[in-house]
Amino acid sequence: QSALTQPASVSGSPGQSITISCTGTSSDVGGYNYVSWYQQHPGKAPKLMIYEVSYRPSGVSNRFSGSKSGNTASLEISGLQAEDEADYYCSAYAIDNTYVFGTGTKVTVL
């Protein structure tokens, strides 16, 4: 149950696109399409942004998109806005009926 690997920080200017990676193993990210992404603002609960690799819940901006290749999943934020500044976590279902989160990525809007 090792945490998935994410970059500690990613930054971009307003309007730009950024991508956050999430690397696991064939026992979690690579083994199932149950990868999800969460946004967390300081002092707040996490919010679901993407589920099952690439699906957006109702109400989430289409500027957020997800994908997966092998053992690495990715979250792209296009048209970066000030309100996107937050921590982002990936999560994956694992082979032993458990779940694992990523190490988290701090997104800064320059």
Next chain:
Amino acid sequence: QVQLVESGGGVVQPGRSLRLSCAASGFTFSYYAMHWVRQAPGKGLEWVAILSYDGINKFYADSVKGRFTISRDNSRNTLFLQMDSLRSEDTAVYYCARRGGAAMSRLPGPFDYWGQGTLVTVSS
């Protein structure tokens, strides 16, 4: 609307026990699996446990296995986490979260709704 409200957090000495509760409303609680997730101060999210909608299937993170017990009372729309033999490394905000997706499913799913969290501090 879906609402999850945790309670029961506080300061507890190492080795002691604490029981957290999560009151659910706005959806048919007995139809959905539920999770506990925690976040140590300044750290990332850590999955703790999941309990199926009917209370039959439960799974734990290795870090809490044998010390924590997840349970639910569907008649009271409430999820619980019994935490025994607490350690300093259990200090965290504990969130309950609903397993999203189809109702009455045992398939994996995202954490689609979260509570506001309750802080547990383990310290002498």
